[in-house]
Amino acid sequence: MKTWALLDDGSDVSLFEQSLADDLDINEKMKPFSLTTVNSPGVHRKGMEANIMVKAITEGEEIEISKAWTVDRLPVSDRSIPQKEDINTWPHLKGIALHTANKADIKLLIGCDTPEAFWVLEERRGRRKEPYAIRTPLGWTLMGPTSKRNDEPFQVNNIQMDETLHSQVRRFWELDHHIEDCKEGFGHSIEDKRAISIMDDTTRLVEGHYQMELPWRHSPPTLPDNRKYAQTRLKHLERRLQRDKALHEQYKKTMGVYIQRGYAKEVDNNQKNTQAPVWYLPHHPVTHPMKPDKVRVVFDCAAKYKGTSLNSQLLQGPDFTNKLVGVLIRFRQEAVAIAADIEGMFHQVKVSPKDVML
Structure with a gap:
């Protein structure tokens, strides 16, 4: 052309x-x-x-x-x-x-x-x-x-x-008007709905703490006696702490805080609940290079014994975590933004007495 x-x-x-x-x-x-x-x-x-x-x-x-x-x-x-x-x-x-x-x-x-x-x-x-x-x-x-000629238009x-x-x-305006955190485009599975139902039916406010039943996948759960496995893991931990005196002191200090604040207490065999399921949780220390003086105790719920673990016996439930995009955008809604942290968050939720050995 x-x-x-x-x-x-x-x-x-x-x-x-x-x-x-x-x-x-x-x-x-x-x-x-x-x-x-x-x-x-x-x-x-x-x-x-x-x-x-x-x-x-x-x-x-x-x-x-x-x-x-x-x-x-x-x-x-x-x-x-x-x-x-x-x-x-x-x-x-x-x-x-x-x-x-x-x-x-x-x-x-x-x-x-x-x-x-x-x-x-x-x-x-x-x-x-x-x-x-x-x-x-x-x-x-x-x-x-x-x-x-100078009279012509230009x-x-x-x-x-x-x-x-x-x-x-x-895209910026779309994000600004669609900040719903919970919706990912997928519906809840049957197991997610069961987990939500257990939380809704059993959650109580007891002495300033929320208390709920464990969301067992099957009731009663199938948990073999893993005491020997937990003892073996404990022996490995003892040898590690014996080699590292500083880690030993920090680990002992952290466990002391748990007992002092009521997060943990010693099991009395005379008061043991024989009807509750028994599962021993191995634990180990975790440190962070930005916090060298602080040791976090991690309880290994994914530890398997005879093909099962505590995590596999519990319903995972849906993800209720707020999406980061929504969190950041909401910082623009008001003049002042406040951020807060719950100390020992995972230790603030109580377990129902029927799921506790004591």
Whole structure:
């Protein structure tokens, strides 16, 4: 197809009219993009994105324009098309061959995203304020005022397209209006519903602490006697603490705090609940390089004995953790944000007496 093309180094995107796309039988999926001009910043549009090949009528070199977008109409006046009489007016421009397309419509705008279209192969310059011509790989083009009359209207072409910025802003507003933390798009499983039911039916407020029954997968649970396994793990822990006196002191201090605050207490065989399930939890110390003076005691609920563990006997339940995106966005809702921490959080929840050995 033959058409005029405008070289516009003030545009960071190449555009072509929808009528040209129809003539070239280009049929791509319409996608949204944002187009900024001098008078219309950030106008939302829809168009097709395509790669097209262009070349001058007389020149043999082809140039590929990648990711050119279609628009209904290019905001370019036909006054931008150079005429033969414009060249003959200026002595330094005589002899330049301008070729004419079949129609005097400018249906293609080549922006600076195709820099090779602006390469200067030859140049014709006059004095200051006079038009000049350059020969590019697409032929001769004329720049500057070609008429000596000062009463003609002027034309400004400035086009900018930023699809990435538009999508980022749209995503920002979508996040700001959809901050529901609990909804991941999946419903609760049957086991999740059972776990929620146990929590709802058995949770009580007892002496300032919440108390609930353990969400057993099967009642009563199938727990073999793992005392020997736990004793073996304890022997390994003792040898480790004997080798590291500092760790031993810190571990003993942490256990002392548990007993002092009522998180743990010694088992009295005379008061043992023979109806409750029995499972011995191995434990070990965990340290953090940022807190070298603090030792955390981890109770290994995933420790397996004869193919089972305490975790495997309990229902996991749904994930009620707040999503980080929602937490961060809610910091913007009010003037003051407050963060708090529950000390010994996992030790603040009481277990129902029927699930305790004592």
